[in-house]
Amino acid sequence: MKFGVIVFPGSNCDHDAWYAASHNFGQEARFIWHDDHSLGHVDVVILPGGFSYGDYLRCGAIARFSPVMAAVRKFAADGGLVAGICNGFQILVESGLLPGALMRNAGLKFVCAPVRIAAATTNSPFTNACEIGRPLTVPVAHGEGYYYADERTLDELEAEDRVAFRYIDNPNGSLRNIAGVLNAGRNVMGMMPHPERATEALVGSTGGRAVFESLIGALTLAR
């Protein structure tokens, strides 16, 4: 599998995503610069965590205009797999690739903590190796992770089985405990928790491995 990790100015989990894919899962992984107009040949694109462009206007609001995002949009439209983690999720939402918005945490503070989440569907390339409802410990580290959408959108997401993950311990007030969502095509997923930080017991937990295993499984099947 070829993983592409986008590097925006201010991305700071780019290396962690790259390390998880390459070292902990033995996959080919490379960085893609925000100024590039093409993604090159990749099977899955990760928009990593961080503070793209300083997140000064609104998280992800500037990154959506970066040149590489046109290529990401096209890649997604062609069915390519795109995963946004934390700031990457915020960028996907700002780009209109995923519905809803991410607001200031209900507790008004940045929260860094391992939390329990559970997959809400296995019908996606990001969750097919998960078990619905089984707790996975995955860290969050964000100040703006409160998932918000209007009632109709939330109902629609649930009706279409597009909630990827829910919090068991909700760290930010997200509506209906939503931690991650899918697009209608089920090939774009965003989540606030950091699966790439939870792929080695030595540095905390292994709850995030399921996301990588799902992706690798889905891509192997597709070949």
Place this chain on the structure above:
Amino acid sequence: MSAPTSELITPELIALHQLSESEYGKILNILGREPSYPELGIFSVMWSEHCSYKSSRLHLKKLPTTGTRVVQGPGENAGIIDIGGGYAIAFKIESHNHPSFIEPFQGAATGVGGILRDIFTMGARPIAVMDSLRFGPGSDPQCGARNRRILEGVVSGISHYGNCFGVPTVGGETIFEPCYNGNPLVNVFALGVFKKDEIFYAKASGIGNPVIYVGAKTGRDGIHGASMASAEFTEESKQKRPNVQMGDPFLEKLLLEACLEAMRTGAVLGIQDMGAAGLTCSTCEMGSRGGLGIEIELDLVPQRETGMTPYEIMLSESQERMLLVAEKGREEEVFRVFHKWGLDAAAIGAVTGDGLLRVRHHGDVVVEIPNRELADEAPLYDRPHAQPLRLAPMEAPEFASADLNGDLRTILSSGDVCSKRWIWEQYDYMVRTNTIAGPGGDAAIVRIKETGTSVAMSLDGNGRYCALSPREGARLAVAECCRNLSTVGATPAAATNNLNFGNPERPEIMAQLVEAIEGIAEACAFFDTPITGGNVSLYNETLGEGIFPTPVMGIVGLLETRAPLTMNFKAAGRVVILLGGVGACDTTRFGGTQYAKAVLNSMWGLPPALDMEYERRVHRAMREIVPLAESAHDLSDGGLAVAIAESSFGGAGFGAAIELNSQMRPEHLLFHEGPSRILISTSDPEGVECIARAHSVEAPRIGVTIESTIRVSNNGVELLSIDIASAEQAWQGGLGFPASWPV
């Protein structure tokens, strides 16, 4: 200090620049003429206490600074030690006390920014930050509201800067005392890693080589920050808010990546960050270290505002800026990297052979000062020092506990001992996926992916102990850091220190500083942890009231990468061993404890007694015991009772039933803070005892782990019986801020 407009050098102007008559005389000697106005400003900042260490330098020489691992000792941007495998680490601690009082958020944020630049200017990628914080109590009748606001601001500032930059904040300490009401302490430690043969120094070289300015544009912020940090606080200090710099962690992140990338081109020869005293300090220090001159034209300096004077440009402390010397003809390679990251980069001058700092403005020479005299020949004072200031009595008040369970709860919920989760959960302590042991433990551990080894680090300082005896308190801080490291299995390797004191012009304060430095020197020499750098922050006084003498130690240790040994009991039925023994304590040595502070609201006597020889044997034994232990926790604030309680917290729900046979009075037995002790649980007590014996260290079996309660008895009399849940509740809620999650 308001920026004067007059350029006439008057006695008032000299005094305003905090230069004494004799210092001004020295300037006249060096220049052979009257200084220009910008020159006066330059001397003022370079010779400020903050930049020149003029009161402390003489005594800092007593510190041990060499060792087999030391690659770079004091005098550079950070100290460096060899960690093996071709890699090295750079680390240092620095204070941002004064700005954090005036503007807590930006003061703390730029404190983080400044120390991070010190690390990556040497070519190292920062991989860990820790903070040592001191505030006035939130419950203070007069200052409580302000103290809480300062605490919230400082924590937000650290969180904002560190999280955005992408460096994990892996630990630290937070202490509350009324003496910090008007003078909080914000000491930030940072550590970075690099290849041993890819170290960059802040040294100019090669006559004719270009001097390049990179990073943020220069504005009017932070002018006189260094001088502000070198004076006591008065009511007018609040008006100094414009002297506090504004931080931009995003820009710093770009600067980090661009600097490391530019260094890899091979075109960069020397580099220094613009911290205190900005462009002034970076130019003259780089010149001085290289024995060369530097000439710059201010018109070429990227500026954020129009109409800035040479004085303002040279003294600005705008953040996120670096100065570098590149190889002539390879400027474009450097520019290309910085432009890729969207940063300004401009050649503003060149290295010269005449040893002078020459500054031009619109082509006219406005500053011409010999670098060496400016940077290295600042005044040096042997300030008078008498008996250290001591306000506490030697005699203890009468006391007898009516409720030991209640006393324990009181200590657990006190500001110093309680859980600091509310603080450290605001810090991203995991980014870069190297954090093996994060905040809340005895020492933090960060793995080095490149070498397969790990680095442990601990910050410690105890102002109370130092107020009772600066020398003993300083030695205890070194011992505790080394004990913390040994408790997680790391071998202490090297140290950095931050000396926070009051006004050195008062002999009784100067004596505190001298005694503390000598105490650190003794202990660091003994524990083989040379000092590789640090910071001195003096004039920590507000309206004539000084802080406790507060030396803060930061010590790093090395260990193999493996699953960490943590403090929490893991199962029931394990043997609990008190490595080092129950120790001894008399009433005099009880006066600096948390019991005296939280329960008796009093302070007297002397700090706990330290036998360094025994302490070192405990460390050596502990490091060997690590593979046999299921949990280990060093005894410090709150003594044995608090160590047992903290080992019982964390969700597993295992406490301990402890039976002691001591002649000590119950308060002493449970709460004395004698050093050289570590609480261990193990399923191999014989193995632990065998190692302890080999090191001639006591290791009494004092009990077993049990479910859900903590029970302690002495000679058959029950002293403590408390359920874990209620104890933990007291401990969790002690800081007084509501939990921000789960929602």
